[in-house]
Amino acid sequence: MEEKLREVFARALDIPEEMVKDELEFNSIPQWDSIGHLGLIAALDEAFGIMIETEDVIDMSSFKKAKEILAKYGVQV
Amino acid sequence: MLLQDKIAWVTGASRGIGRATAVELASQGATVVLSATSEKSLQDTAEEIELKTGKAPMIMGYDVSDPVSVKQAFSLFQAHYKQLDILVNNAGVMMDALLPMVSEEQLNRTMAVNLNAVIYHMQYASRFMMRRKSGSIINVSSIMGRFGNVGQVVYAASKAAIIGATLSASKELAPFQIRVNAVAPGFIETDMTKQLSQQKFEEKLNTIKMGRAGTPEEVAKVILFLSCDWSSYVTGQVIGVDGGMIV
Numbered sequence: 001m002e003e004k005l006r007e008v009f010a011r012a013l014d015i016p017e018e019m020v021k022d023e024l025e026f027n028s029i030p031q032w033d034s035i036g037h038l039g040l041i042a043a044l045d046e047a048f049g050i051m052i053e054t055e056d057v058i059d060m061s062s063f064k065k066a067k068e069i070l071a072k073y074g075v076q077v
Numbered sequence: 078m079l080l081q082d083k084i085a086w087v088t089g090a091s092r093g094i095g096r097a098t099a100v101e102l103a104s105q106g107a108t109v110v111l112s113a114t115s116e117k118s119l120q121d122t123a124e125e126i127e128l129k130t131g132k133a134p135m136i137m138g139y140d141v142s143d144p145v146s147v148k149q150a151f152s153l154f155q156a157h158y159k160q161l162d163i164l165v166n167n168a169g170v171m172m173d174a175l176l177p178m179v180s181e182e183q184l185n186r187t188m189a190v191n192l193n194a195v196i197y198h199m200q201y202a203s204r205f206m207m208r209r210k211s212g213s214i215i216n217v218s219s220i221m222g223r224f225g226n227v228g229q230v231v232y233a234a235s236k237a238a239i240i241g242a243t244l245s246a247s248k249e250l251a252p253f254q255i256r257v258n259a260v261a262p263g264f265i266e267t268d269m270t271k272q273l274s275q276q277k278f279e280e281k282l283n284t285i286k287m288g289r290a291g292t293p294e295e296v297a298k299v300i301l302f303l304s305c306d307w308s309s310y311v312t313g314q315v316i317g318v319d320g321g322m323i324v
Binding site: 041046049051053 | 148155205208252
């Protein structure tokens, strides 16, 4: 499932999958700015069939954090 | 048909402008989701749509001003549909009071229904629209939100706030090809206006250059225009539908 999450991140942010690591953080690359973040959340909703809560949208500050947050929604990564 | 294969969500769809809008969008081929405080109140609208189109709309009864209920509604929607193309934020309340008589409850309730609900719905709807990089959001403001009126400090403030939210959201969502616009109706024949005395009604008509009240259907036509591709390059606009009313 981590691989799927990595794919979604790469596709949503339009970056190579190799760049998607635990250390990848919000605003650390031009593609993951606030507008990129909106697109990322929409892509995660669609890919995993969930509706991410507003607090979690705000908290999703890194790939590592995204894995923790998605676990709350029953997505095991 | 202008809205073939489109899915539209209309809040406050049980009567007035919301009902006329839901019927109009459905008549143009859209699959419509109707929302109001109670599912029972949506039965008439749903029956009218089914009669006209042969397609039963999805109906949802929930409090639009409660963020938990809104999220649940969108989660339920997601279980049935994978796309949302049009959102019409129409649900609203109007409680008149002169400034010294405005109660805290009235203030909070009006802002919760007229403003907070609009933002909650735009938040979730835009996430569906981002997936396809297209969509149209139409918020129902009011002429009072642009010009104000005696006894409507709270109502006018809430409707002015909708305009601010519309303009800002249009800027945020434009990169995703999502358009956000507002309509600002004037004096429209609805259940609310029917409560006016004959004298008050005529006083209102005297403020309208066209000399008559508008109909919910006339507002719905403008919302249809903003919903469909005829307005594909229109965003961040507030369109008055008021027959030349001067407040």
